[in-house]
Amino acid sequence: MAEPAIRRLLATDDTPRFRCGDEDYDLFLQRYAGQNQDRLFVGATYVACDGSLVVGYVTVAVGQLDRDDVPSEVRGGLPRYPLPVLRLARLAVAEAIRGRGLGGRLAAHAFAVALQVRAAAGCVGVVVDALPSRIGFHSELGFEEMELKSGQSAIRPQPVSMFLPIAAVEAALGSRYSGAVA
Amino acid sequence: MTHAIQISAQVSASAKQLLDEFSAVSGIKKNRIVEDALWFYVRARQELPESAMVPARMVLTERGAALVERSLAEPPQATPSLVRLMNTLEPPDEA
Numbered sequence: 001m002a003e004p005a006i007r008r009l010l011a012t013d014d015t016p017r018f019r020c021g022d023e024d025y026d027l028f029l030q031r032y033a034g035q036n037q038d039r040l041f042v043g044a045t046y047v048a049c050d051g052s053l054v055v056g057y058v059t060v061a062v063g064q065l066d067r068d069d070v071p072s073e074v075r076g077g078l079p080r081y082p083l084p085v086l087r088l089a090r091l092a093v094a095e096a097i098r099g100r101g102l103g104g105r106l107a108a109h110a111f112a113v114a115l116q117v118r119a120a121a122g123c124v125g126v127v128v129d130a131l132p133s134r135i136g137f138h139s140e141l142g143f144e145e146m147e148l149k150s151g152q153s154a155i156r157p158q159p160v161s162m163f164l165p166i167a168a169v170e171a172a173l174g175s176r177y178s179g180a181v182a
Numbered sequence: 183m184t185h186a187i188q189i190s191a192q193v194s195a196s197a198k199q200l201l202d203e204f205s206a207v208s209g210i211k212k213n214r215i216v217e218d219a220l221w222f223y224v225r226a227r228q229e230l231p232e233s234a235m236v237p238a239r240m241v242l243t244e245r246g247a248a249l250v251e252r253s254l255a256e257p258p259q260a261t262p263s264l265v266r267l268m269n270t271l272e273p274p275d276e277a
Contacts, residue, residue, distance in 0.1 A: 031234075032230055035229065035230075040226050040230070042226065042236065042238075061236040064239055065246075065250060066241045066242065067242050067247045082239070087240075101270065104267050108270050111267075111268065112271055124254060125254070140261060140263040142258055142261045144249055144253065145249075147242070147243040147245045148243065149241040149243050149246075150239075150241045154232040154235065156233070163249065163250060164264075165253045165258070168258055169260075169268070171259065171260040172261075172268040173268050
């Protein structure tokens with residue numbers, strides 16, 4: 001199989017046969033990702049396909065970090081208004097093609113979307129809801145665990161929220177795109 | 183709205199700011215915004231299980247705020263793993 005291109009989820013994509021080993025993630029793609037994206041406009045899902053069969057997906061949504069209850073002495077240099085971020089909410093790869101680097105490519109695509117959002121509307125960083133088994137992977141990318149009072153994802157097992165400033169993503173791209181990511 | 187009644191609620195400062203600013207920019211009255219937003223929210227919650235929702239607002243603890251402040255003030259170098267990951271991106275004209 002050639003490396004699948006990554007693009008936005010379409011209503012015609014074959015999602016019912018997607019199996020990643022976690023029924024909750026399968027069900028989310030099959031039942032909710034499309035309506036979140038196309039009807040409720042609360043997120044977007046990017047898929048990798050083998051033909052029309054979805055073999056991996058990543059779901060992102062815009063969000064904001066707030067510090068309402070943080071005392072002023074801790075706020076330091078942060079502005080008082082909420083900080084816009086891109087939230088990497090779900091990422092899953094079909095069991096059949098696991099271990100070929102598709103998860104990393106999906107994550108890179110989500111980070112590129114974050115750069116687009118920064119250019120279009122503002123975005124200071126990426127927040128990932130990392131499953132306990134994936135904390136090490138995200139730490140290697142530079143994410144740090146970020147303690148929240150509220151706004152945690154409801155997926156199970158309880159994920160850990162981690163933060164990566166957008167400047168690190170830009171630095172990783174270097175001069176290859178000169179700030180223009182399609 | 184047929185028979186309007188008044189309610190009061192404790193909300194965050196940022197939520198009030200958002201309401202004030204959106205009302206000023208859009209010209210829509212605040213009571214209309216609150217009522218419409220409530221209908222949208224309840225409808226979304228009825229159609230999506232909690233696990234399918236991605237909360238848009240994350241409130242930081244003191245430690246969380248300190249981490250974000252430090253990360254933004256002194257962004258870390260891109261790690262070798264992140265550089266390798268971003269190298270998998272297709273150039274824009276080939277994507």
